[in-house]
């Protein structure tokens with residue numbers, strides 16, 4: 001009690017911000033504006049973290065003589081721990097500074113005495129941001145700042161901490177570097193990967209609360225000139241690390257290292273995000289006046305997720321939902337107001353259990369105006385290229401002659417109604433970004449000016465176009481999607497993709513069309529399936545190492561049936577139709593698993609090899625006893641990738657004289673129990689509930705019993721409900737996003 005009094009006394013004596021226990025903060029700027037009278041208006045949002053009460057935010061001070069006014073809004077608590085344990089809270093408030101006309105930069109300061117008690121013994125903290133107020137020659141807009149934040153309470157068991165990727169998004173497209181703030185020493189054995197903005201460790205980190213003070217600094221990726229209101233200008237060379245940053249903004253947070261736990265597997269006791277959750281670093285678009293929703297889903301098999309911790313804007317609502325199989329999800333809703341226009345809003349979230357926490361994921365919401373995003377663009381993704389079509393009528397002020405892709409040597413074309421662009425994933429400046437569960441190919445359409453143009457009356461255009469492909473494929477949640485494109489990349493093979501389709505006949509030319517689903521196939525009909533590989537490399541060959549059928553979308557289901565294994569054809573009805581090196585066409589008679597299963601999925605494991613290489617897996621063909629963990633000859637072949645087709649749904653009346661003639665022969669080919677060779681292409685996997693498959697009732701056993709009802713040779717009416725792969729869903733989602741992402745003229749006028 002007395003100690004408390006002393007602390008309070010000290011506060012009033014020192015006049016320091018009164019936040020008793022500081023748990024970190026972040027500042028994010030709106031794009032600065034120039035007022036009619038020539039002064040600058042800079043609005044920034046401040047989020048401050050605490051444990052039990054967050055509404056008392058400290059106030060920033062502006063360098064004296066720079067600001068003529070500093071208007072603070074009311075501070076609202078944006079998230080808090082509702083479990084009664086008071087583990088976190090966060091508040092957000094915003095301040096608008098008016099800055100004198102003749103200033104070239106603007107800086108903010110705040111300080112306090114009292115970091116939350118921490119094992120590093122840190123007490124005083126300072127908050128800081130510094131923004132260059134030059135007009136940039138690349139965007140013709142005033143310079144902006146990187147955007148970042150964290151959730152309030154970060155926790156990780158000591159043995160499970162493998163790195164904390166932080167959000168570092170720059171709305172100007174600048175390169176952002178993150179380093180420990182100058183005067184603060186990093187806690188022992190923590191290090192910062194400055195270019196990826198990832199907190200890492202160099203040895204064992206101590207248990208307890210650590211506090212971190214980071215500085216985010218951006219530098220232009222291109223040579224630019226900054227011109228200031230006082231008539232001066234400055235040149236900034238691209239990625240010159242010695243030149244002063246365009247903006248500096250401090251990020252502070254605390255992280256508690258918890259005692260070690262027995263199992264660090266993601267999804268065991270630490271929740272893992274499932275695939276509908278946006279990836280870390282995603283930029284999403286929200287429109288003024290329209291409710292934006294963000295959905296995240298996580299799962300922990302041996303702990304119960306009781307909440308999601310969120311760092312978001314004021315008035316973002318959170319609806320938590322607890323589900324079966326240790327899953328839980330959250331829907332965040334937010335309706336941007338007019339005052340949020342052009343704001344880049346950082347949003348971070350974690351899934352919480354009593355014992356630990358998932359990884360933190362952060363996204364950026366770009367707030368755009370409805371009128372600007374009504375331009376219509378559609379992006380079509382195929383396994384090795386993307387095509388974009390912009391509807392001219394929807395964007396009346398756009399001139400195709402002043403649009404370019406990232407690589408300006410690739411031009412856009414135009415027909416009567418659309419502006420068209422087509423680019424391969426390896427040309428035209430298309431970049432590959434690894435977004436955790438997804439690979440994303442990104443390019444953008446930009447407007448440009450001619451070097452000698454003095455005034456411009458065309459609208460500024462910046463349209464990001466991208467194709468997003470899951471690294472691993474989980475089918476269960478998505479059906480009735482007919483496309484099945486898979487894309488992978490490997491350093492020596494570039495990007496390559498597979499399509500897996502069902503064809504109407506043995507010509508393998510016409511795919512079963514989307515609208516025909518579900519398709520009924522006549523009795524005794526064959527199913528025609530084709531796998532195509534698409535690669536930018538001219539000389540590759542496709543090899544189908546295995547294909548197996550399962551009654552659900554889990555290729556590891558113990559109830560499975562091998563059609564092809566180790567390159568050997570095992571099913572006697574299976575026929576391979578000759579084709580070229582990058583296609584594999586086959587037919588098989590329809591079949592069904594015995595018991596109460598009426599669906600069949602086919603999963604194949606495929607490899608691409610350098611054509612003609614005698615040492616590749618492709619050249620070896622059928623090998624009865626493959627060498628265990630055969631070493632893959634580098635640069636000669638890819639790892640194997642799983643691709644899935646299905647479900648084939650059996651809806652027909654069961655025929656009475658089921659032909660069992662095949663059961664003997666099939667049973668004779670009795671391979672050892674399935675041990676999947678297929679490697680997924682890396683990345684995290686969803687922990688979908690494993691569908692119980694009836695123990696070890698593999699199809700062989702069933703065939704060997706008299707009660708076998710596995711009908712091979714098929715007297716079923718087959719309805720092919722095609723493919724349910726995520727990709728198409730994401731392509732469509734992406735299209736929707738892209739349609740939303742047309743943002744026209746900047747805010748500089």
Ligand SMILES: *[C@@H]1O[C@H](CO)[C@@H](O)[C@H](O)[C@H]1NC(C)=O
Pocket residue numbers: 100101102
């Ligand atoms: C900037 O303008 C203010 C008044 O608007 C003036 O007092 C100050 O001296 C000016 N500073 C410089 C460096 O010109």
Ligand SMILES: *[C@@H]1O[C@H](CO)[C@@H](O)[C@H](O)[C@H]1NC(C)=O
Pocket residue numbers: 014113123124
């Ligand atoms: C903390 O701040 C106070 C007041 O500004 C100062 O007197 C004190 O020396 C600072 N402590 C440390 C460890 O820097």
Ligand SMILES: *[C@@H]1O[C@H](CO)[C@@H](O)[C@H](O)[C@H]1NC(C)=O
Pocket residue numbers: 188189202203204205206
């Ligand atoms: C840093 O890590 C090393 C190696 O793991 C360990 O020996 C050392 O004790 C750690 N330092 C601290 C302060 O924990």
Ligand SMILES: *[C@@H]1O[C@H](CO)[C@@H](O)[C@H](O)[C@H]1NC(C)=O
Pocket residue numbers: 222223237238
């Ligand atoms: C940027 O400027 C430097 C120095 O003026 C020059 O050497 C370099 O070629 C320029 N780079 C680009 C990409 O224009």
Ligand SMILES: *[C@@H]1O[C@H](CO)[C@@H](O)[C@H](O)[C@H]1NC(C)=O
Pocket residue numbers: 314315337
């Ligand atoms: C949040 O909601 C309150 C009450 O509905 C409203 O008064 C306030 O203006 C809103 N704040 C923002 C930033 O939208």
Ligand SMILES: *[C@@H]1O[C@H](CO)[C@@H](O)[C@H](O)[C@H]1NC(C)=O
Pocket residue numbers: 085304306354
């Ligand atoms: C989590 O911890 C709180 C307080 O210790 C306790 O009341 C609650 O029952 C715990 N919940 C679970 C699911 O263990």
Ligand SMILES: *[C@@H]1O[C@H](CO)[C@@H](O)[C@H](O)[C@H]1NC(C)=O
Pocket residue numbers: 389415416417418420
């Ligand atoms: C222009 O191309 C688009 C996309 O391929 C197409 O939908 C449209 O019909 C074409 N318009 C004309 C006039 O050919």
Ligand SMILES: *[C@@H]1O[C@H](CO)[C@@H](O)[C@H](O)[C@H]1NC(C)=O
Pocket residue numbers: 505506507
């Ligand atoms: C396959 O194509 C050939 C010619 O392209 C055609 O004559 C034949 O009828 C087709 N076969 C089937 C089964 O459609």
Ligand SMILES: *[C@@H]1O[C@H](CO)[C@@H](O)[C@H](O)[C@H]1NC(C)=O
Pocket residue numbers: 554555556676678680685
């Ligand atoms: C199937 O098993 C492999 C190897 O054990 C594993 O890597 C993969 O994640 C499993 N797939 C599913 C969908 O469970």
Ligand SMILES: *[C@@H]1O[C@H](CO)[C@@H](O)[C@H](O)[C@H]1NC(C)=O
Pocket residue numbers: 508532579580581582583585
């Ligand atoms: C290989 O054959 C498939 C059809 O069977 C065709 O779609 C593809 O274009 C062919 N590829 C090459 C390189 O000829």
Ligand SMILES: *[C@@H]1O[C@H](CO)[C@@H](O)[C@H](O)[C@H]1NC(C)=O
Pocket residue numbers: 538539611612613
């Ligand atoms: C393709 O592979 C064959 C056989 O190895 C080789 O002779 C040929 O030169 C290769 N072609 C290209 C374009 O690499």
Ligand SMILES: *[C@@H]1O[C@H](CO)[C@@H](O)[C@H](O)[C@H]1NC(C)=O
Pocket residue numbers: 653654655656657
């Ligand atoms: C099943 O058998 C009955 C009587 O034997 C026959 O009428 C019926 O057509 C058969 N069903 C089919 C699908 O063949």
